[in-house]
Amino acid sequence: MTIALAATAFLLPASPPAPRRTSIIEPLKALRHRSLATVAVTALLYNFGFFTLLAFTPFPLAMSARQIGLIFFGWGIGLALTSVFAAPRLQRRFGTLPVVMTSLLLFAADLAVMGVYAHHRGVLAAGVIVAGLFLGVNNTLITEAVMGAAPVERGTASAAYSFVRFSGGAVAPWLAGKLGEEINIQLPFYVGAFAVLLAVGVLASGWKPLSHLRVPTAHSEAEPPPSPLLTPERAFGLKLVPTSTQ
Structure with missing residues (x-):
């Protein structure tokens, strides 16, 4: 943390002061934009799965602190590399949208x-490390997507x-702790997987308002090519009308 503080203080350029003061209710008002609310709820559900993995x-695993630390170190390396x-x-x-939906489906x-395989330590350890690959993407x-999801200031x-x-x-x-302690150790993972699947559905519901995030950045001036990754059409059988990317 000290290294991070020093790097922030000495290596990053100074940011200008905000042009105006914002009220505490402006972020809540910003959620009236469907595009921003869609990404936010998607993140809520995906974070439910993420923190189930992290905390439960x-x-x-029932290993020593060092062994668990090494497993999550592998998770962190995977997350850093893919991100x-x-x-x-x-x-x-x-x-952006097809990639996020695909990574969420794989995480689920x-x-x-x-x-x-909640009773098999090897599978759990491998699952944690593999999850880092999807979570990094x-x-x-999704953090980048939210910044352009609505016509509001980035801070808001x-x-x-x-x-x-x-x-x-x-x-x-x-919740994961309660379910694992009072029912069985498999249920928290199933609930987490279901929450992440719901995140895919929520994001698919914003396919039209978030149309600008469907376009590959390498083809920003053209219609996006057919994607082999997950789309709402493939995931839910939806028939969507193409919208302008402008």
Whole structure:
């Protein structure tokens, strides 16, 4: 943390003061924009799965603190690599929305597998590390997506988004612990997987208002090419009318 503080203080350029003061209710008002609310609720549900993985998995692993630390170190390495290297390339090739939906679907599948094999430490350890790959892509792209989701200032959009999404992070550890302790250790993973699947459905519902996020950045002036990744048409059998990307 000290290194991070020093890097922030000495390596980043000074940011100008905000042009105007914003009220505490402006982020709440910003959620009236459907595009921003869609991304925020998607993040709430995805964070529910993420914090279930983060907070509950150490209990069925039942390993030493060092062993669990090494497993989550592998998770962090995977997250860092895909967030820095894979996410921008996938975004340029396929567009933000298809990539986020695909990474969420894969994360949900990962949680479901962890639920099926919750009594097998090797599967749980591998599931944690593999989840880092999907979460790295999703963290990068969904955070970027929210900044352009509504015609509001970036700070306001970020505040509204964070207010909603961390509700999932607040509830998930407590609920996962209760379910694992009082019912069985598989159920928290299944509930997390279901929440992430709901996130895919919520994001699909914003396919039209978030149309600008469907376009690969490498083809911003052209219609997006057919994507082999997940789309609402493939996921839910929807027939959507193409909209302008301007």
